Amino acid sequence: MSEESLVCAWRELLAKHATTTCALERELSERHGLGMSEFEVLERMVEGGQEKYRVQEVADAVHLSQSACSRLIARLEKAGLVRRGMCEADRRGVFVLITDEGRARHAEARPTHRAVLSAVFSSEGSPGKRSEERSPLRA
Amino acid sequence: MSEESLVCAWRELLAKHATTTCALERELSERHGLGMSEFEVLERMVEGGQEKYRVQEVADAVHLSQSACSRLIARLEKAGLVRRGMCEADRRGVFVLITDEGRARHAEARPTHRAVLSAVFSSEGSPGKRSEERSPLRA
DNA sequence: CACTTTTCCATGCAGATGCATCTAATGCAA
DNA sequence: TTGCATTAGATGCATCTGCATGGAAAAGTG
Numbered sequence: 001m002s003e004e005s006l007v008c009a010w011r012e013l014l015a016k017h018a019t020t021t022c023a024l025e026r027e028l029s030e031r032h033g034l035g036m037s038e039f040e041v042l043e044r045m046v047e048g049g050q051e052k053y054r055v056q057e058v059a060d061a062v063h064l065s066q067s068a069c070s071r072l073i074a075r076l077e078k079a080g081l082v083r084r085g086m087c088e089a090d091r092r093g094v095f096v097l098i099t100d101e102g103r104a105r106h107a108e109a110r111p112t113h114r115a116v117l118s119a120v121f122s123s124e125g126s127p128g129k130r131s132e133e134r135s136p137l138r139a
Numbered sequence: 140m141s142e143e144s145l146v147c148a149w150r151e152l153l154a155k156h157a158t159t160t161c162a163l164e165r166e167l168s169e170r171h172g173l174g175m176s177e178f179e180v181l182e183r184m185v186e187g188g189q190e191k192y193r194v195q196e197v198a199d200a201v202h203l204s205q206s207a208c209s210r211l212i213a214r215l216e217k218a219g220l221v222r223r224g225m226c227e228a229d230r231r232g233v234f235v236l237i238t239d240e241g242r243a244r245h246a247e248a249r250p251t252h253r254a255v256l257s258a259v260f261s262s263e264g265s266p267g268k269r270s271e272e273r274s275p276l277r278a
Numbered sequence: 279c280a281c282t283t284t285t286c287c288a289t290g291c292a293g294a295t296g297c298a299t300c301t302a303a304t305g306c307a308a
Numbered sequence: 309t310t311g312c313a314t315t316a317g318a319t320g321c322a323t324c325t326g327c328a329t330g331g332a333a334a335a336g337t338g
Contacts, residue, residue: 229316
């Protein structure tokens with residue numbers, strides 16, 4: 001892969017990430033009181049098919065540091081969307097489980113999430129001519 | 140595009156973004172004292188072919204809010220990598236230009252940046268079997 | 279068993295980001 | 309000209325993030 005196309009691919013990825021993240025953050029927060037990472041955590045827990053998860057497990061799944069994830073789970077717990085408990089097997093550990101309210105909130109937000117993805121991924125497809133060309137610093 | 144593949148594509152994008160960003164941040168910071176966004180700004184200014192840029196112009200190019208970009212430019216200025224000046228045409232405005240030191244730093248960091256992209260994009264390509272499968276919460 | 283190292287999660291802390299807001303300079307219209 | 313809406317960029321503030329650290333428990337070593 002040529003260096004040029006490598007950089008180009010990376011910039012496209014950055015652009016798409018920025019657009020999507022921004023839209024998701026806005027819509028999820030406005031309509032469901034959830035941040036993107038929060039939604040992501042709930043979704044992983046719903047889809048994972050397990051009941052309990054370890055903090056580090058969740059962190060890996062959503063690409064967050066262990067500390068960020070710890071706090072994120074704390075926020076979700078305060079909101080009543082997950083519960084934390086002691087791990088009997090390994091008493092250093094903590095397990096996290098999604099509550100019914102958490103499942104409900106996820107189910108409610110899911111269509112919004114999908115709609116945003118659909119909108120962004122289809123419109124950003126490839127059609128030429130973006131809205132405004134403003135300078136040599138093209139995004 | 141099916142909803143399932145949409146979500147799948149988005150997760151791949153998230154994963155790649157996380158991996159690359161993390162690696163870039165680490166390498167650029169460790170070896171050149173630059174954050175990823177800082178490098179990005181310098182690069183856009185070098186490649187843009189202009190001498191002066193407006194703050195908002197830079198912000199759009201690197202997918203940052205105007206406020207974040209304002210502070211980022213302030214950091215770069217403090218480091219001597221860019222200069223800010225008054226815009227005679229529109230005295231509300233500010234122009235930003237890269238200094239020789241800024242060009243030098245960019246040139247120095249560029250190989251690192253490319254190396255990281257190359258490493259991440261080629262290894263993450265598609266080969267099956269990631270290092271560890273740890274749970275149903277696959278990243 | 280006593281001791282050291284490692285692992286798990288929480289937390290102090292500093293840095294970056296976005297939103298809302300503020301000031302100054304334009305622009306437009308009466 | 310005067311007055312109001314708009315635009316450019318800076319800044320206060322709250323939030324989120326990662327790094328480094330801390331305490332507790334487990335695992336490894338002699």
